[in-house]
Amino acid sequence: MRDTEAEPMHLRDFLKSFMDDEKIDIPLLNRDASINAPLTTPISYELFKKVWEASAIEYEQRSVDELASETAEDGTSADLPPSISDALDSTVSKVENE
Numbered sequence: 001m002r003d004t005e006a007e008p009m010h011l012r013d014f015l016k017s018f019m020d021d022e023k024i025d026i027p028l029l030n031r032d033a034s035i036n037a038p039l040t041t042p043i044s045y046e047l048f049k050k051v052w053e054a055s056a057i058e059y060e061q062r063s064v065d066e067l068a069s070e071t072a073e074d075g076t077s078a079d080l081p082p083s084i085s086d087a088l089d090s091t092v093s094k095v096e097n098e
Contacts, residue, residue: 024048
């Protein structure tokens with residue numbers, strides 16, 4: 001993957017569009033460091049966080065399920081018996097050395 005520089009205004013426009021599309025409140029940050037008001041999170045932030053976390057959990061479970069499915073599609077385990085695994089390694093090694 002290649003890193004690219006993002007122009008500040010393009011990044012701002014992208015984030016604004018993303019937040020508008022996802023109906024996320026635009027944060028209002030206090031620029032005065034002398035004010036110690038407690039930080040409160042808008043409801044839309046909490047909702048977005050819950051949806052994001054649920055999606056991440058679903059994706060992780062899907063990945064686990066797909067891996068389990070790939071290793072046992074025909075009801076067998078993914079591990080080969082040692083004798084077959086050794087023979088396969090030997091054959092692959094011979095082919096690679098030719």
